[in-house]
Amino acid sequence: MPIDASIEDWDAIDWGRYLLASSKNPIHGQTTKAIEGFDEVARGMGKIFLTPSHPDTVREAFVTKADALRLSSIRNAILKPVLRDGLLTSEGERWKHDRRALAPIFTPRHVNGFAKGMARTTRDHLTRLLAEDTVAFDKVCVDLTYQVLSDVLFSGELDGGRQASLHDIDKFLSSMGRPDPLDFTNLPKWVPRLTRVGRMGVVKRLRKRIGLLGEARRTKITAGDTVPDDLLTLLLTATDADSDTLTPDQLVDQLITFIAAGHETTSRALTWLFYLLSQDTDARARMEAEVDALDMSGPAQKWGESLPYTRACLDEAMRLYPPAPFLSRELNRAETLGGHDLPEGAIVFGNIWMIHRHRKLWDQPDAFVPERFLPGAERPIGRFQYLPFGLGPRVCIGAQFAKMEALILTALIAREYRLHLDGPHPWPLARVTVRTEKPLMMRVEKR
Numbered sequence: 161m162p163i164d165a166s167i168e169d170w171d172a173i174d175w176g177r178y179l180l181a182s183s184k185n186p187i188h189g190q191t192t193k194a195i196e197g198f199d200e201v202a203r204g205m206g207k208i209f210l211t212p213s214h215p216d217t218v219r220e221a222f223v224t225k226a227d228a229l230r231l232s233s234i235r236n237a238i239l240k241p242v243l244r245d246g247l248l249t250s251e252g253e254r255w256k257h258d259r260r261a262l263a264p265i266f267t268p269r270h271v272n273g274f275a276k277g278m279a280r281t282t283r284d285h286l287t288r289l290l291a292e293d294t295v296a297f298d299k300v301c302v303d304l305t306y307q308v309l310s311d312v313l314f315s316g317e318l319d320g321g322r323q324a325s326l327h328d329i330d331k332f333l334s335s336m337g338r339p340d341p342l343d344f345t346n347l348p349k350w351v352p353r354l355t356r357v358g359r360m361g362v363v364k365r366l367r368k369r370i371g372l373l374g375e376a377r378r379t380k381i382t383a384g385d386t387v388p389d390d391l392l393t394l395l396l397t398a399t400d401a402d403s404d405t406l407t408p409d410q411l412v413d414q415l416i417t418f419i420a421a422g423h424e425t426t427s428r429a430l431t432w433l434f435y436l437l438s439q440d441t442d443a444r445a446r447m448e449a450e451v452d453a454l455d456m457s458g459p460a461q462k463w464g465e466s467l468p469y470t471r472a473c474l475d476e477a478m479r480l481y482p483p484a485p486f487l488s489r490e491l492n493r494a495e496t497l498g499g500h501d502l503p504e505g506a507i508v509f510g511n512i513w514m515i516h517r518h519r520k521l522w523d524q525p526d527a528f529v530p531e532r533f534l535p536g537a538e539r540p541i542g543r544f545q546y547l548p549f550g551l552g553p554r555v556c557i558g559a560q561f562a563k564m565e566a567l568i569l570t571a572l573i574a575r576e577y578r579l580h581l582d583g584p585h586p587w588p589l590a591r592v593t594v595r596t597e598k599p600l601m602m603r604v605e606k607r
Protein backbone atom coordinates (compact mmCIF):
# COMPACT_ATOMS: atom_id res chain seq x y z
CA MET A 161 0.00 0.00 0.00
CA PRO A 162 1.29 3.47 -0.82
CA ILE A 163 2.46 4.53 2.61
CA ASP A 164 5.42 6.52 1.27
CA ALA A 165 3.22 9.48 0.46
CA SER A 166 2.57 9.94 4.18
CA ILE A 167 6.18 9.80 5.32
CA GLU A 168 7.84 13.10 6.02
CA ASP A 169 11.23 13.80 7.47
CA TRP A 170 10.54 15.97 10.45
CA ASP A 171 13.55 17.83 11.71
CA ALA A 172 13.96 19.29 15.16
CA ILE A 173 12.36 22.65 14.39
CA ASP A 174 9.37 21.17 12.62
CA TRP A 175 7.32 20.32 15.70
CA GLY A 176 4.46 22.68 14.92
CA ARG A 177 3.94 21.08 11.54
CA TYR A 178 4.42 17.61 13.00
CA LEU A 179 1.81 18.13 15.73
CA LEU A 180 -0.76 19.54 13.34
CA ALA A 181 -0.27 16.65 10.90
CA SER A 182 -0.39 14.08 13.72
CA SER A 183 -3.53 15.60 15.11
CA LYS A 184 -5.23 15.49 11.73
CA ASN A 185 -4.16 11.93 11.06
CA PRO A 186 -1.57 10.31 13.36
CA ILE A 187 -0.53 8.00 10.54
CA HIS A 188 1.05 11.06 8.94
CA GLY A 189 3.36 11.28 11.94
CA GLN A 190 5.63 8.55 10.53
CA THR A 191 9.24 9.39 9.93
CA THR A 192 11.56 7.73 7.44
CA LYS A 193 14.17 7.49 10.20
CA ALA A 194 11.81 5.49 12.42
CA ILE A 195 10.60 3.10 9.75
CA GLU A 196 14.10 2.36 8.43
CA GLY A 197 16.15 2.48 11.62
CA PHE A 198 15.50 1.12 15.09
CA ASP A 199 14.32 2.80 18.30
CA GLU A 200 14.04 6.45 17.35
CA VAL A 201 14.48 8.98 20.17
CA ALA A 202 13.17 12.51 19.61
CA ARG A 203 12.98 15.63 21.74
CA GLY A 204 10.45 18.43 21.51
CA MET A 205 7.76 20.40 23.36
CA GLY A 206 9.68 19.76 26.59
CA LYS A 207 9.33 15.98 26.26
CA ILE A 208 11.44 13.02 25.20
CA PHE A 209 9.85 10.42 22.93
CA LEU A 210 11.09 6.86 22.40
CA THR A 211 9.50 4.91 19.53
CA PRO A 212 10.73 1.37 20.16
CA SER A 213 10.87 -0.78 17.04
CA HIS A 214 13.68 -3.27 17.57
CA PRO A 215 11.94 -6.45 18.77
CA ASP A 216 14.25 -6.64 21.82
CA THR A 217 13.38 -3.07 22.83
CA VAL A 218 9.69 -3.68 22.21
CA ARG A 219 9.85 -6.65 24.58
CA GLU A 220 11.92 -4.76 27.14
CA ALA A 221 9.52 -1.79 27.18
CA PHE A 222 6.17 -3.56 27.12
CA VAL A 223 6.92 -6.88 28.83
CA THR A 224 10.12 -7.05 30.91
CA LYS A 225 9.88 -3.50 32.25
CA ALA A 226 6.13 -3.01 31.81
CA ASP A 227 5.85 -1.85 35.43
CA ALA A 228 7.82 1.28 34.47
CA LEU A 229 4.97 2.36 32.18
CA ARG A 230 1.75 4.20 32.79
CA LEU A 231 -0.89 5.10 30.21
CA SER A 232 0.11 8.31 28.50
CA SER A 233 -1.65 11.58 29.17
CA ILE A 234 -2.41 11.90 25.42
CA ARG A 235 -4.19 8.53 25.43
CA ASN A 236 -6.06 9.47 28.58
CA ALA A 237 -7.08 12.84 27.14
CA ILE A 238 -8.65 10.98 24.21
CA LEU A 239 -10.30 8.05 25.98
CA LYS A 240 -10.83 8.96 29.64
CA PRO A 241 -13.67 11.46 29.14
CA VAL A 242 -15.86 8.64 27.85
CA LEU A 243 -14.44 5.36 29.12
CA ARG A 244 -13.49 6.78 32.54
CA ASP A 245 -12.45 3.79 34.70
CA GLY A 246 -13.24 1.01 32.21
CA LEU A 247 -10.64 -1.71 31.67
CA LEU A 248 -8.98 0.12 28.77
CA THR A 249 -8.34 3.30 30.76
CA SER A 250 -8.08 2.32 34.44
CA GLU A 251 -4.73 1.81 36.16
CA GLY A 252 -3.22 0.49 39.38
CA GLU A 253 -5.33 -1.57 41.78
CA ARG A 254 -8.61 -0.78 40.01
CA TRP A 255 -7.25 -2.17 36.71
CA LYS A 256 -5.68 -5.25 38.38
CA HIS A 257 -8.92 -6.10 40.13
CA ASP A 258 -11.09 -5.62 37.05
CA ARG A 259 -8.76 -7.51 34.71
CA ARG A 260 -8.84 -10.49 37.14
CA ALA A 261 -12.60 -10.30 37.51
CA LEU A 262 -13.23 -10.09 33.76
CA ALA A 263 -10.69 -12.66 32.59
CA PRO A 264 -12.97 -15.71 33.11
CA ILE A 265 -15.40 -14.70 30.36
CA PHE A 266 -12.60 -14.51 27.78
CA THR A 267 -11.11 -17.97 28.38
CA PRO A 268 -11.12 -20.23 25.27
CA ARG A 269 -13.95 -22.29 26.77
CA HIS A 270 -16.23 -19.29 27.09
CA VAL A 271 -15.19 -17.75 23.80
CA ASN A 272 -15.85 -21.01 21.92
CA GLY A 273 -19.31 -20.92 23.41
CA PHE A 274 -19.96 -17.65 21.55
CA ALA A 275 -19.18 -19.09 18.08
CA LYS A 276 -22.63 -20.40 17.35
CA GLY A 277 -24.27 -17.09 18.24
CA MET A 278 -21.74 -15.19 16.11
CA ALA A 279 -22.60 -17.32 13.07
CA ARG A 280 -26.35 -17.09 13.72
CA THR A 281 -26.31 -13.30 14.11
CA THR A 282 -24.23 -12.91 10.95
CA ARG A 283 -26.59 -15.10 8.93
CA ASP A 284 -29.57 -13.14 10.30
CA HIS A 285 -28.19 -9.77 9.22
CA LEU A 286 -26.04 -10.33 6.14
CA THR A 287 -28.85 -10.35 3.58
CA ARG A 288 -30.20 -7.06 4.93
CA LEU A 289 -26.76 -5.43 5.11
CA LEU A 290 -25.67 -6.47 1.62
CA ALA A 291 -29.03 -5.99 -0.11
CA GLU A 292 -27.99 -3.02 -2.29
CA ASP A 293 -25.84 -3.24 -5.44
CA THR A 294 -23.33 -0.85 -3.92
CA VAL A 295 -22.68 -0.40 -0.21
CA ALA A 296 -20.46 1.61 2.11
CA PHE A 297 -18.68 -1.53 3.22
CA ASP A 298 -16.98 0.05 6.24
CA LYS A 299 -20.42 0.88 7.64
CA VAL A 300 -21.70 -2.64 6.89
CA CYS A 301 -18.83 -4.10 8.92
CA VAL A 302 -19.40 -1.77 11.89
CA ASP A 303 -23.10 -2.59 11.89
CA LEU A 304 -22.43 -6.33 11.72
CA THR A 305 -19.79 -6.47 14.46
CA TYR A 306 -21.92 -4.25 16.68
CA GLN A 307 -24.81 -6.64 16.21
CA VAL A 308 -22.60 -9.63 17.05
CA LEU A 309 -21.27 -7.96 20.19
CA SER A 310 -24.74 -6.96 21.24
CA ASP A 311 -26.05 -10.51 20.79
CA VAL A 312 -23.28 -12.58 22.30
CA LEU A 313 -22.13 -10.37 25.12
CA PHE A 314 -25.35 -8.61 26.00
CA SER A 315 -27.87 -11.18 24.74
CA GLY A 316 -29.38 -8.73 22.28
CA GLU A 317 -30.52 -6.24 24.90
CA LEU A 318 -28.41 -3.47 23.39
CA ASP A 319 -30.59 -3.77 20.33
CA GLY A 320 -33.13 -1.21 21.49
CA GLY A 321 -31.80 2.08 20.10
CA ARG A 322 -29.22 0.30 17.97
CA GLN A 323 -29.01 3.00 15.32
CA ALA A 324 -28.87 5.77 17.92
CA SER A 325 -26.10 3.99 19.85
CA LEU A 326 -24.15 3.25 16.66
CA HIS A 327 -24.40 6.88 15.65
CA ASP A 328 -23.17 8.11 19.04
CA ILE A 329 -20.32 5.61 19.24
CA ASP A 330 -19.23 6.47 15.71
CA LYS A 331 -19.31 10.14 16.57
CA PHE A 332 -17.26 9.59 19.70
CA LEU A 333 -14.66 7.40 18.03
CA SER A 334 -14.22 9.68 15.03
CA SER A 335 -14.21 13.07 16.72
CA MET A 336 -13.44 12.61 20.41
CA GLY A 337 -11.02 9.86 19.55
CA ARG A 338 -8.61 12.32 18.02
CA PRO A 339 -5.68 14.01 19.72
CA ASP A 340 -5.93 17.76 20.01
CA PRO A 341 -2.63 19.57 19.32
CA LEU A 342 -2.71 20.77 22.95
CA ASP A 343 -2.70 17.17 24.21
CA PHE A 344 0.94 16.92 23.11
CA THR A 345 1.91 19.82 25.37
CA ASN A 346 2.24 20.10 29.13
CA LEU A 347 -0.79 22.40 29.36
CA PRO A 348 -3.21 21.29 32.11
CA LYS A 349 -6.42 19.42 31.27
CA TRP A 350 -8.67 22.37 32.18
CA VAL A 351 -7.35 24.39 29.23
CA PRO A 352 -10.20 23.84 26.72
CA ARG A 353 -9.40 21.71 23.68
CA LEU A 354 -11.24 23.50 20.88
CA THR A 355 -11.50 20.35 18.74
CA ARG A 356 -13.62 18.75 21.49
CA VAL A 357 -15.87 21.58 22.57
CA GLY A 358 -19.57 20.72 22.28
CA ARG A 359 -19.07 16.97 21.93
CA MET A 360 -19.70 15.94 25.52
CA GLY A 361 -23.45 15.84 24.77
CA VAL A 362 -22.90 12.67 22.75
CA VAL A 363 -21.05 11.09 25.64
CA LYS A 364 -23.76 11.98 28.15
CA ARG A 365 -26.45 10.50 25.92
CA LEU A 366 -24.50 7.31 25.41
CA ARG A 367 -23.79 6.86 29.11
CA LYS A 368 -27.44 7.40 29.95
CA ARG A 369 -28.67 4.84 27.42
CA ILE A 370 -26.18 2.24 28.57
CA GLY A 371 -26.82 2.96 32.23
CA LEU A 372 -30.52 2.24 31.79
CA LEU A 373 -29.74 -1.08 30.13
CA GLY A 374 -27.45 -2.12 32.99
CA GLU A 375 -29.85 -1.11 35.71
CA ALA A 376 -32.72 -3.01 34.07
CA ARG A 377 -30.62 -6.17 34.21
CA ARG A 378 -29.55 -5.45 37.80
CA THR A 379 -33.21 -5.19 38.82
CA LYS A 380 -33.90 -8.59 37.25
CA ILE A 381 -30.95 -10.19 39.06
CA THR A 382 -32.02 -8.70 42.38
CA ALA A 383 -35.57 -9.96 41.84
CA GLY A 384 -34.22 -13.49 41.25
CA ASP A 385 -35.45 -13.60 37.62
CA THR A 386 -33.66 -15.86 35.17
CA VAL A 387 -31.02 -13.86 33.32
CA PRO A 388 -28.69 -14.76 30.41
CA ASP A 389 -25.17 -15.96 31.22
CA ASP A 390 -23.36 -13.14 29.40
CA LEU A 391 -20.87 -10.37 30.09
CA LEU A 392 -23.47 -8.08 31.53
CA THR A 393 -24.51 -10.65 34.15
CA LEU A 394 -20.87 -11.40 34.94
CA LEU A 395 -20.12 -7.73 35.41
CA LEU A 396 -23.07 -7.33 37.71
CA THR A 397 -22.27 -10.36 39.80
CA ALA A 398 -18.47 -10.16 39.80
CA THR A 399 -17.17 -9.80 43.34
CA ASP A 400 -14.03 -10.82 45.11
CA ALA A 401 -12.65 -10.64 48.61
CA ASP A 402 -11.78 -6.96 48.44
CA SER A 403 -14.68 -5.40 46.62
CA ASP A 404 -18.42 -5.17 46.26
CA THR A 405 -20.32 -5.35 43.01
CA LEU A 406 -19.86 -2.49 40.56
CA THR A 407 -21.53 0.81 41.28
CA PRO A 408 -23.86 2.06 38.49
CA ASP A 409 -21.12 4.40 37.27
CA GLN A 410 -18.45 1.69 37.23
CA LEU A 411 -20.85 -0.59 35.37
CA VAL A 412 -21.39 2.02 32.65
CA ASP A 413 -17.61 2.51 32.39
CA GLN A 414 -17.08 -1.19 31.69
CA LEU A 415 -20.06 -1.59 29.37
CA ILE A 416 -19.11 1.39 27.27
CA THR A 417 -15.50 0.14 27.17
CA PHE A 418 -16.49 -3.27 25.83
CA ILE A 419 -18.82 -1.75 23.28
CA ALA A 420 -16.16 0.71 22.11
CA ALA A 421 -13.20 -1.72 22.21
CA GLY A 422 -15.11 -4.77 21.07
CA HIS A 423 -16.70 -4.02 17.74
CA GLU A 424 -15.01 -1.19 15.82
CA THR A 425 -11.63 -2.90 15.97
CA THR A 426 -12.97 -6.14 14.50
CA SER A 427 -14.99 -4.25 11.90
CA ARG A 428 -11.83 -2.47 10.70
CA ALA A 429 -10.04 -5.79 10.23
CA LEU A 430 -12.90 -7.00 8.00
CA THR A 431 -13.15 -3.73 6.05
CA TRP A 432 -9.45 -3.68 5.14
CA LEU A 433 -9.38 -7.43 4.43
CA PHE A 434 -12.15 -7.24 1.83
CA TYR A 435 -10.58 -4.14 0.29
CA LEU A 436 -7.23 -5.95 -0.01
CA LEU A 437 -8.90 -9.03 -1.49
CA SER A 438 -10.68 -6.85 -4.07
CA GLN A 439 -7.20 -5.80 -5.22
CA ASP A 440 -5.67 -9.29 -5.26
CA THR A 441 -7.93 -11.61 -7.20
CA ASP A 442 -5.53 -14.59 -6.91
CA ALA A 443 -5.59 -14.41 -3.12
CA ARG A 444 -9.35 -13.95 -3.22
CA ALA A 445 -9.85 -16.99 -5.44
CA ARG A 446 -7.68 -19.11 -3.13
CA MET A 447 -9.59 -17.95 -0.08
CA GLU A 448 -12.97 -18.50 -1.71
CA ALA A 449 -11.98 -22.04 -2.70
CA GLU A 450 -11.03 -22.77 0.91
CA VAL A 451 -14.25 -21.28 2.28
CA ASP A 452 -16.37 -23.11 -0.33
CA ALA A 453 -14.85 -26.43 0.76
CA LEU A 454 -15.69 -25.82 4.44
CA ASP A 455 -18.40 -27.96 6.01
CA MET A 456 -20.40 -25.20 7.67
CA SER A 457 -22.68 -27.63 9.44
CA GLY A 458 -19.82 -28.39 11.87
CA PRO A 459 -19.27 -26.32 15.05
CA ALA A 460 -18.32 -22.74 14.08
CA GLN A 461 -15.54 -22.60 16.71
CA LYS A 462 -13.73 -25.32 14.73
CA TRP A 463 -13.99 -23.67 11.30
CA GLY A 464 -10.56 -22.11 11.76
CA GLU A 465 -8.91 -25.55 11.63
CA SER A 466 -10.01 -25.90 7.99
CA LEU A 467 -9.27 -22.31 6.98
CA PRO A 468 -5.49 -21.74 7.28
CA TYR A 469 -5.29 -19.47 4.22
CA THR A 470 -8.28 -17.39 5.30
CA ARG A 471 -6.64 -16.95 8.70
CA ALA A 472 -3.41 -15.91 6.99
CA CYS A 473 -5.32 -13.31 4.94
CA LEU A 474 -6.79 -11.86 8.13
CA ASP A 475 -3.39 -11.81 9.85
CA GLU A 476 -1.88 -10.05 6.85
CA ALA A 477 -4.72 -7.50 6.69
CA MET A 478 -4.13 -6.69 10.39
CA ARG A 479 -0.41 -6.33 9.68
CA LEU A 480 -0.96 -3.76 6.94
CA TYR A 481 -3.84 -2.03 8.71
CA PRO A 482 -3.58 -2.78 12.44
CA PRO A 483 -7.06 -1.85 13.74
CA ALA A 484 -5.67 -0.36 16.99
CA PRO A 485 -2.41 1.14 15.75
CA PHE A 486 -0.77 2.77 18.78
CA LEU A 487 0.27 1.81 22.32
CA SER A 488 0.80 5.11 24.01
CA ARG A 489 2.63 5.17 27.37
CA GLU A 490 4.81 7.30 29.66
CA LEU A 491 7.57 6.30 32.03
CA ASN A 492 6.56 6.44 35.69
CA ARG A 493 10.25 6.40 36.70
CA ALA A 494 13.62 6.99 35.10
CA GLU A 495 14.47 3.87 33.10
CA THR A 496 16.87 2.55 30.47
CA LEU A 497 15.18 1.17 27.36
CA GLY A 498 17.03 -0.08 24.29
CA GLY A 499 20.21 1.35 25.83
CA HIS A 500 18.73 4.88 26.10
CA ASP A 501 18.61 6.49 29.54
CA LEU A 502 15.20 8.12 29.75
CA PRO A 503 13.75 10.38 32.47
CA GLU A 504 10.44 9.92 34.28
CA GLY A 505 7.65 11.26 32.05
CA ALA A 506 9.34 10.29 28.77
CA ILE A 507 6.81 9.12 26.18
CA VAL A 508 7.11 5.51 25.02
CA PHE A 509 5.17 5.29 21.79
CA GLY A 510 4.42 1.75 20.63
CA ASN A 511 3.75 2.46 16.97
CA ILE A 512 2.27 -0.84 15.76
CA TRP A 513 1.53 0.65 12.35
CA MET A 514 5.18 1.45 11.83
CA ILE A 515 6.54 -1.80 13.31
CA HIS A 516 4.23 -3.76 10.99
CA ARG A 517 5.71 -2.01 7.94
CA HIS A 518 9.27 -1.68 9.19
CA ARG A 519 11.76 -1.92 6.34
CA LYS A 520 14.17 -4.20 8.23
CA LEU A 521 11.59 -6.52 9.80
CA TRP A 522 9.55 -7.48 6.75
CA ASP A 523 10.11 -8.53 3.14
CA GLN A 524 7.90 -6.46 0.81
CA PRO A 525 6.63 -4.49 3.83
CA ASP A 526 3.83 -2.65 1.99
CA ALA A 527 2.56 -5.61 -0.07
CA PHE A 528 -0.33 -7.96 0.74
CA VAL A 529 1.36 -11.36 1.08
CA PRO A 530 -0.83 -13.70 3.17
CA GLU A 531 1.58 -16.60 2.52
CA ARG A 532 4.02 -15.14 5.04
CA PHE A 533 1.58 -16.17 7.80
CA LEU A 534 1.13 -19.77 6.64
CA PRO A 535 2.72 -22.50 8.75
CA GLY A 536 6.22 -23.26 7.46
CA ALA A 537 6.65 -19.84 5.79
CA GLU A 538 10.21 -19.02 4.78
CA ARG A 539 10.86 -16.16 7.20
CA PRO A 540 9.52 -16.78 10.69
CA ILE A 541 7.57 -13.91 12.25
CA GLY A 542 8.86 -12.95 15.69
CA ARG A 543 6.50 -12.39 18.61
CA PHE A 544 7.65 -8.78 19.02
CA GLN A 545 7.27 -7.59 15.43
CA TYR A 546 3.61 -8.53 14.92
CA LEU A 547 1.40 -6.92 17.55
CA PRO A 548 -2.19 -6.36 16.37
CA PHE A 549 -3.45 -7.13 19.87
CA GLY A 550 -0.67 -5.39 21.77
CA LEU A 551 1.50 -7.25 24.28
CA GLY A 552 2.47 -7.53 27.92
CA PRO A 553 0.08 -7.23 30.86
CA ARG A 554 -2.33 -4.99 28.92
CA VAL A 555 -2.58 -7.25 25.89
CA CYS A 556 -6.09 -7.26 24.39
CA ILE A 557 -8.39 -9.26 26.64
CA GLY A 558 -10.72 -9.90 23.67
CA ALA A 559 -8.07 -11.23 21.25
CA GLN A 560 -9.42 -14.82 21.03
CA PHE A 561 -12.95 -13.52 20.76
CA ALA A 562 -11.96 -11.12 17.98
CA LYS A 563 -9.97 -13.68 15.99
CA MET A 564 -12.77 -16.19 16.09
CA GLU A 565 -15.38 -13.59 15.24
CA ALA A 566 -13.39 -12.16 12.33
CA LEU A 567 -12.87 -15.64 10.88
CA ILE A 568 -16.52 -16.68 11.16
CA LEU A 569 -17.76 -13.41 9.66
CA THR A 570 -15.20 -13.57 6.85
CA ALA A 571 -16.15 -17.16 5.97
CA LEU A 572 -19.86 -16.35 5.92
CA ILE A 573 -19.41 -13.21 3.82
CA ALA A 574 -16.99 -14.81 1.33
CA ARG A 575 -19.13 -17.89 0.88
CA GLU A 576 -22.07 -15.83 -0.43
CA TYR A 577 -20.66 -12.53 -1.69
CA ARG A 578 -17.79 -11.06 -3.67
CA LEU A 579 -16.97 -7.39 -3.08
CA HIS A 580 -15.49 -5.12 -5.77
CA LEU A 581 -14.03 -1.67 -5.14
CA ASP A 582 -16.46 0.86 -6.58
CA GLY A 583 -14.80 4.19 -5.93
CA PRO A 584 -11.40 5.66 -5.11
CA HIS A 585 -8.81 3.67 -3.18
CA PRO A 586 -9.27 4.23 0.54
CA TRP A 587 -6.74 6.16 2.61
CA PRO A 588 -6.24 5.11 6.25
CA LEU A 589 -7.26 7.53 8.95
CA ALA A 590 -6.16 6.78 12.51
CA ARG A 591 -8.65 7.75 15.14
CA VAL A 592 -9.00 5.27 17.98
CA THR A 593 -9.02 2.66 15.21
CA VAL A 594 -7.71 2.77 11.64
CA ARG A 595 -10.73 3.55 9.50
CA THR A 596 -11.02 4.58 5.86
CA GLU A 597 -10.87 8.35 5.42
CA LYS A 598 -14.00 8.26 3.25
CA PRO A 599 -16.70 5.57 3.05
CA LEU A 600 -15.38 2.45 1.30
CA MET A 601 -17.82 1.98 -1.57
CA MET A 602 -17.99 -1.63 -2.76
CA ARG A 603 -20.11 -3.26 -5.43
CA VAL A 604 -21.80 -6.39 -4.12
CA GLU A 605 -21.78 -9.49 -6.32
CA LYS A 606 -23.89 -12.40 -5.10
CA ARG A 607 -21.81 -15.53 -5.75
Ligand code: HEM
Pocket residue numbers: 247248249259417418421422423425426429482483484486487488547548549550551553554555556557558559561562563566
Ligand atom coordinates in the same frame (compact mmCIF):
# COMPACT_ATOMS: atom_id res chain seq x y z
C1 HEM B 1 -9.45 -7.22 15.69
C2 HEM B 1 -9.95 -6.84 16.85
C3 HEM B 1 -9.17 -6.22 17.97
C4 HEM B 1 -7.95 -5.62 17.98
C5 HEM B 1 -7.00 -5.43 16.80
C6 HEM B 1 -7.69 -5.19 19.34
C7 HEM B 1 -6.51 -4.56 19.74
C8 HEM B 1 -6.23 -4.21 21.04
C9 HEM B 1 -4.99 -3.64 21.48
C10 HEM B 1 -3.79 -3.31 20.59
C11 HEM B 1 -5.07 -3.45 22.82
C12 HEM B 1 -3.98 -2.88 23.74
C13 HEM B 1 -4.14 -1.40 23.92
C14 HEM B 1 -3.02 -0.82 24.76
O1 HEM B 1 -2.21 -1.56 25.31
O2 HEM B 1 -2.95 0.41 24.86
C15 HEM B 1 -6.38 -3.88 23.23
C16 HEM B 1 -6.87 -3.82 24.52
C17 HEM B 1 -8.15 -4.16 24.87
N1 HEM B 1 -9.10 -4.76 24.08
FE1 HEM B 1 -8.89 -5.24 22.13
N2 HEM B 1 -8.76 -5.53 20.12
C18 HEM B 1 -9.68 -6.16 19.34
C19 HEM B 1 -10.89 -6.69 19.75
C20 HEM B 1 -11.38 -6.64 21.03
C21 HEM B 1 -12.62 -7.22 21.48
C22 HEM B 1 -13.55 -8.06 20.59
C23 HEM B 1 -12.78 -6.89 22.79
C24 HEM B 1 -13.88 -7.24 23.76
C25 HEM B 1 -14.94 -7.91 23.47
C26 HEM B 1 -11.63 -6.08 23.16
C27 HEM B 1 -11.43 -5.52 24.40
C28 HEM B 1 -10.25 -4.91 24.81
C29 HEM B 1 -10.04 -4.38 26.15
C30 HEM B 1 -11.08 -4.33 27.27
C31 HEM B 1 -8.72 -3.92 26.20
C32 HEM B 1 -8.00 -3.31 27.40
C33 HEM B 1 -7.26 -4.41 28.12
C34 HEM B 1 -6.46 -3.91 29.33
O3 HEM B 1 -5.92 -2.80 29.28
O4 HEM B 1 -6.37 -4.68 30.29
N3 HEM B 1 -10.80 -5.97 22.09
N4 HEM B 1 -7.07 -4.35 22.13
